[in-house]
Amino acid sequence: MQDIIEILRVLVWFLLGSWAITLARTYWKPYSYNNSFLLLVSLGFTIVFLCGFAGRQIATAMLLTIIGFLIVLLLVPGVLMINGVVMIKKESFCFAHVLSLILGLLILIGEVANILFVYNAGFNYDTINLKYAAVLLFVSFTALYFCIIMLLFVLYVLFLPLLPHRNNFEYVIIHGCGLKNGETVTKLLANRCDKAIQTYRKSCKKPYLICSGGQGADEKISEAQAIADYCIANGVSPEHIILEDKSATTMENLINSKQIIESRGGAKRIALVSSNFHVFRCLQFAKKIKLKCTGLGGKTAWYFWPTAVIREFVAVFRQPMYFLFTMIPYTLVSVMILIALL
Numbered sequence: 192m193q194d195i196i197e198i199l200r201v202l203v204w205f206l207l208g209s210w211a212i213t214l215a216r217t218y219w220k221p222y223s224y225n226n227s228f229l230l231l232v233s234l235g236f237t238i239v240f241l242c243g244f245a246g247r248q249i250a251t252a253m254l255l256t257i258i259g260f261l262i263v264l265l266l267v268p269g270v271l272m273i274n275g276v277v278m279i280k281k282e283s284f285c286f287a288h289v290l291s292l293i294l295g296l297l298i299l300i301g302e303v304a305n306i307l308f309v310y311n312a313g314f315n316y317d318t319i320n321l322k323y324a325a326v327l328l329f330v331s332f333t334a335l336y337f338c339i340i341m342l343l344f345v346l347y348v349l350f351l352p353l354l355p356h357r358n359n360f361e362y363v364i365i366h367g368c369g370l371k372n373g374e375t376v377t378k379l380l381a382n383r384c385d386k387a388i389q390t391y392r393k394s395c396k397k398p399y400l401i402c403s404g405g406q407g408a409d410e411k412i413s414e415a416q417a418i419a420d421y422c423i424a425n426g427v428s429p430e431h432i433i434l435e436d437k438s439a440t441t442m443e444n445l446i447n448s449k450q451i452i453e454s455r456g457g458a459k460r461i462a463l464v465s466s467n468f469h470v471f472r473c474l475q476f477a478k479k480i481k482l483k484c485t486g487l488g489g490k491t492a493w494y495f496w497p498t499a500v501i502r503e504f505v506a507v508f509r510q511p512m513y514f515l516f517t518m519i520p521y522t523l524v525s526v527m528i529l530i531a532l533l
Contacts, residue, residue, distance in 0.1 A: 202240045209233040217354065221486060222474040224513065227347035234346070264338070265302060271295030274497045281494060291497040301334020328528055336521055344504050351474075352467045352488030358393040360485070361458045364448045365422075366441060366465040366473065367404020367414030374411040376421045379466060382489035384421045387464045390487060391427055398462075400427060401451060403435040403444040441469075442476050449482045466491050468499045472507055 213229040220226070238256055245252035275292025308327035365387045371377045376384060387400055400422055404414025413436035423429055435451060438444045445463070452459055465473050467488030474486045491499060508517055 202236065202243060206233075206236045206240050209236050214354075217351070221351060221354075222471070222478045224344070224347065224507070224516075227343040230346055230350055231343060267338070268295040268299035268302060271298065271497055274494060277494045278498055288498060290501045294497075294501055298334055298338060301331055301338075304328075305331035305335070325529060329525060332524065332528060333521075336524070340508075340517055341500075341504055344507070345500055348468055348471050348500060348503065351486060352470050356462075356485050356487070357460075358390055359396065360390065360394065360398045360460045360462045361396075362401055362448075362452050362461045363387045363390055363398050363487075364401045364403055364444065364461065364463040364484070365418050366444050366463065366469070367402070367418055367438075368466075369407070370410050370412075370414060370417050373407075373409055374417060376417050378492065379489075379495070380414070380418065381421060382491065383464050383466060384418055384425070384489075386487050386489040388422060388425050388427060390462060390464070391422075391431070397428065397431050399431050399433050401433045401435055401448045403438055403448050405437055405439050405443075407439075441465075441473060442480075445473070445476050445482055446480055449480060461485070462487050464489060466499065468496065468503055472503055475507070 209229070210233045213226065213233045216223070216229060217226045239253070242249050242252035242256060271291045272295035275289050275295060278288040278291065304327045308324060308331050311324060311327070365383055368380050368383075369377060370380070391397060391400060400419075402415040402418035402422065404418065406413040413434075415434045415436035419432045419434060422432060433451060435444070435447045438447050452461065461482065461484040463470075463473050463477065463484050464487045468491055470486040470488045474484075477484050477486075507513055
């Protein structure tokens with residue numbers, strides 16, 4: 192038992208150190224995807240540390256944790272496919288709304304390939320066809336690799352809006368999105384507005400809310416005007432509302448809002464508000480235009496989360512730097528697998 196206590200004493204320093212580094216770097220560079228790896232390490236130390244309280248049963252606790260994780264992985268395809276069906280029923284049938292269904296099917300194929308590979312490697316090792324084994328291993332590895340990459344992304348996207356932040360901002364930028372019937376905020380946009388209003392109410396010196404979003408071809412008013420109407424109806428003074436109604440993209444939201452802020456002078460402590468799954472990408476855009484700000488996330492309906500995160504993942508990783516960062520290790524390992532088995 193004394194040995195376990197000594198291990199916990201050592202682990203606690205690794206635990207505190209890893210979380211300190213993770214939090215410090217996330218506050219310093221919240222737009223960096225590398226923080227997700229630090230977050231994973233910190234969570235890993237946390238799990239090992241908690242298992243240590245099982246005493247001499249630490250090995251059993253670790254094994255049960257691993258089994259639990261594997262069970263969760265096995266359930267992921269089913270959850271994603273069910274979510275795809277729910278999205279179609281609650282929203283409409285379009286490609287964006289079936290992304291979770293498609294991903295669920297692809298992960299399921301990967302998991303089946305993994306089970307077949309393990310079974311054949313364990314029970315049919317002498318008779319298994321190497322080309323067949325190579326295909327199974329390649330499909331299995333592909334599914335596992337991209338699941339891990341996406342898991343890191345999801346963990347960080349969830350973690351980022353949870354960080355404590357101050358409320359004394361001079362400006363709060365509210366990112367627009369599509370309107371309901373072309374003139375009122377959707378539930379998704381209302382949640383963004385609610386987060387901004389919450390920040391407005393908590394501030395001693397009331398910030399200016401920059402309502403950002405242009406008018407689409409199928410919209411009767413601009414998204415900025417719809418946001419402003421909602422905020423005013425919920426207690427925000429019209430004097431603290433600024434309209435930015437020329438933008439059509441997230442980047443334009445930020446560029447135009449930055450120009451407004453810079454033209455007004457004075458202190459410039461800024462927050463941007465979007466949906467929690469979208470904050471990470473907003474902060475990346477903000478970095479590109481050198482806009483120093485804090486990211487705040489509005490709530491998102493549970494059934495919308497998987498599809499939204501998949502879209503964000505694709506949007507982030509199609510950028511050249513992230514694409515190469517992801518594909519180079521994948522390509523190298525894939526080539527090694529094929530060379531070893533063929």
